[in-house]
Amino acid sequence: MTxxxxxxxxxxxxxxxxxxxxxxxxxxKQLGYAIDELGIQKETALGIDIGCSxxxxxxxxxxxxxxxxxxxxxxxxxxKMAQPEKIVxxxxxxxxxxxxxxxxxxxxxxxNNPITVVLIxxxxxxxxxxxxxxxxxxxxxxxxxxxxxxIKFGPGFKGPELLKNIASxxxxxxxxxxxxxxxxxDFLAKAIKNQSENSSFxxxxxxxxxxxxxxxxxxxxFDKLKEMEKYYPLxxx
Amino acid sequence: xxxxxxxxxxxxVLGAIDAGAExxxxxxxxxxxxxxxxxxxxxxxxxxxAEENKKLQYLQTEDEIAAGFGVLGAVLGGNKxxxxxxxxxxxxxxxxxxxxxxxxxxxxxxxxxxGGPSTGTVNFSQQEVNLAAFGGNGDGxxxxxxxxxxxxxxxxxxxxxxxxxxxxxxxxxxxDGYLAKTRKTVELEKPKKNISSYPILEEKNRVIHLRNCxxxxxxxxxxxxxxxxxxxxxxxxxxxxxxxxxDDAEILILxxxxxxxxxxxxxxxxxxxxxKIGLFxxxxxxxxDNAGLKKAALNANKIYIIESSLNQFSRIIKYELAGLENNFxxxxxxxxxxxxxxxxxxxx
Numbered sequence: 001m002t003x004x005x006x007x008x009x010x011x012x013x014x015x016x017x018x019x020x021x022x023x024x025x026x027x028x029k030q031l032g033y034a035i036d037e038l039g040i041q042k043e044t045a046l047g048i049d050i051g052c053s054x055x056x057x058x059x060x061x062x063x064x065x066x067x068x069x070x071x072x073x074x075x076x077x078x079x080k081m082a083q084p085e086k087i088v089x090x091x092x093x094x095x096x097x098x099x100x101x102x103x104x105x106x107x108x109x110x111x112n113n114p115i116t117v118v119l120i121x122x123x124x125x126x127x128x129x130x131x132x133x134x135x136x137x138x139x140x141x142x143x144x145x146x147x148x149x150x151i152k153f154g155p156g157f158k159g160p161e162l163l164k165n166i167a168s169x170x171x172x173x174x175x176x177x178x179x180x181x182x183x184x185x186d187f188l189a190k191a192i193k194n195q196s197e198n199s200s201f202x203x204x205x206x207x208x209x210x211x212x213x214x215x216x217x218x219x220x221x222f223d224k225l226k227e228m229e230k231y232y233p234l235x236x237x
Numbered sequence: 238x239x240x241x242x243x244x245x246x247x248x249x250v251l252g253a254i255d256a257g258a259e260x261x262x263x264x265x266x267x268x269x270x271x272x273x274x275x276x277x278x279x280x281x282x283x284x285x286x287a288e289e290n291k292k293l294q295y296l297q298t299e300d301e302i303a304a305g306f307g308v309l310g311a312v313l314g315g316n317k318x319x320x321x322x323x324x325x326x327x328x329x330x331x332x333x334x335x336x337x338x339x340x341x342x343x344x345x346x347x348x349x350x351x352g353g354p355s356t357g358t359v360n361f362s363q364q365e366v367n368l369a370a371f372g373g374n375g376d377g378x379x380x381x382x383x384x385x386x387x388x389x390x391x392x393x394x395x396x397x398x399x400x401x402x403x404x405x406x407x408x409x410x411x412x413d414g415y416l417a418k419t420r421k422t423v424e425l426e427k428p429k430k431n432i433s434s435y436p437i438l439e440e441k442n443r444v445i446h447l448r449n450c451x452x453x454x455x456x457x458x459x460x461x462x463x464x465x466x467x468x469x470x471x472x473x474x475x476x477x478x479x480x481x482x483x484d485d486a487e488i489l490i491l492x493x494x495x496x497x498x499x500x501x502x503x504x505x506x507x508x509x510x511x512x513k514i515g516l517f518x519x520x521x522x523x524x525x526d527n528a529g530l531k532k533a534a535l536n537a538n539k540i541y542i543i544e545s546s547l548n549q550f551s552r553i554i555k556y557e558l559a560g561l562e563n564n565f566x567x568x569x570x571x572x573x574x575x576x577x578x579x580x581x582x583x584x585x
Contacts (some may be wrong), residue, residue: 010444010446045313045314045438045439047310050450054448054450057446057447057448057450058446058448061444062444063438063439063444063445063446064438064444064445064446064447065313065340065438065445065447065448065449066447066448066449066450067306067309067336067449068336068449068450069332071302071303071306071332071333071336073303074298074302074303074304074306074307074310075306075307075309075310075313076310077296077303077307077310078260078262078296078306078307078308078309078310078311078312078313078314078318079310079311079313079314079438080310080314081260081294081296081307081310081311081314081316082259082260082310082311082312082313082314082315082316082318082436083314083315083436086314103299103300103302103303104299104302104303104306106299107298107299107303
């Protein structure tokens with residue numbers, strides 16, 4: 001069999017449970033390649049948040065714990081304190097990281113806790129049926145913004161830019177997109193290395209597609225992603 | 238150990254250290270703040286010169302949510318970790334406590350009860366019994382100790398760590414603001430042996446996937462059934478109670494924590510007046526010493542249930558002693574303490 005999947009994936013959990021076309025799978029594939037390349041599978045501990053993210057609770061052949069509401073951040077901060085030699089990853093969505101769990105994310109960045117947070121931004125609460133999230137851009141229709149997101153609920157939330165303001169200069173902060181897997185993998189690898197080599201906080205936001213809740217086909221999904229990339233610029237901050 | 242003049246909060250810190258605790262996560266809140274302060278002081282002032290304290294760590298978190306989940310992360314990594322809080326902080330800790338219940342993680346929390354609801358008072362209450370025992374969105378598979386003295390704050394803190402790591406249930410020690418701040422002379426005894434901790438998110442030759450969420454009823458039901466079974470099997474080893482002059486008592490007082498300490502003083506005085514009165518004090522409120530409780534209750538023809546909350550404790554008792562309700566007299570003073578004299582007056 002030709003190996004099209006990362007070695008660090010747990011094949012027993014495949015095919016995965018994400019919706020057809022979901023961007024999570026692209027992000028998790030690049031995360032897997034980054035883990036493979038760095039040869040850190042055995043020393044990695046992965047924290048998985050609630051929402052669609054939780055479907056990755058057994059995605060990797062890596063010790064994994066699943067929690068909810070952005071608490072993945074403090075769980076992995078605590079884990080890292082007990083196991084400082086481990087590579088500690090926290091994987092979450094934009095609701096968990098930027099709404100209900102933002103306080104912990106900000107303070108982990110502020111304290112420069114040596115963990116790597118990967119946050120999937122698909123501009124909605126997807127598992128619960130496509131509600132408006134902090135990252136939903138103005139005018140976008142969701143199940144809780146049926147007329148389009150009103151500016152009174154805020155514009156699209158720029159997480160990496162926010163964290164950059166309060167994080168240590170040693171922190172690695174970047175935004176990638178599933179439209180550019182090579183850059184995505186590069187950022188993930190850099191973020192992990194910043195943890196192991198500089199003992200510092202790192203954060204990668206990944207712009208992603210949600211065809212199910214966006215009600216878009218392949219082309220429309222990637223067209224919309226291109227629009228997102230205009231508002232949410234890719235790159236290291 | 239030599240005699241020491243310490244507060245309940247200081248006793249809790251000493252207990253955590255002698256239990257082998259390695260890391261504390263916490264957020265300041267009256268009346269539990271000195272536990273966080275005391276732990277950090279120990280770590281910072283002693284780590285440089287005391288070999289045994291070298292590994293100790295702490296994190297003053299952004300809130301109690303992070304404190305609780307930080308504890309869980311450290312526990313997953315194999316550390317004996319704990320937090321301490323009260324009132325509104327205890328509410329926020331329910332999130333992590335529920336996860337500990339689901340994943341059977343040995344969470345240890347020391348809760349110094351303050352008056353509620355909400356911000357309430359910073360002083361005293363016994364209103365966090367429901368929260369400690371049944372606060373999460375689960376079935377209350379948590380061990381809850383209620384301390385009655387400064388010395389017991391030390392002993393029960395040690396026992397909480399050992400129970401948590403031996404039986405893998407979240408474990409709470411309930412104290413209160415008076416106990417937290419009262420300074421008493423105590424002679425503490427170090428534990429002979431503690432249960433060791435070990436990494437939970439790690440096994441030899443096997444990758445661990447721990448989830449907190451299930452996609453169907455049966456899958457979760459199976460886990461819960463196992464947990465409930467373990468709980469029932471462990472309960473006889475976990476339960477702890479004190480019977481004070483209860484054997485020949487015609488009048489029985491049921492109380493826990495500091496109220497039980499006041500009841501004891503009242504009993505001593507009433508006994509001098511030849512009144513046959515005694516006390517049964519559950520030290521574990523959850524699970525409860527059902528056999529000891531029944532034995533004490535069946536001898537008595539009047540049972541006073543006295544507590545500083547509106548029937549939180551007596552609701553537990555009534556479930557355990559169903560059929561004896563006719564003998565019950567419930568005295569509730571939510572968020573207010575009892576003096577021995579008050580108890581004597583109520584009984585006479």
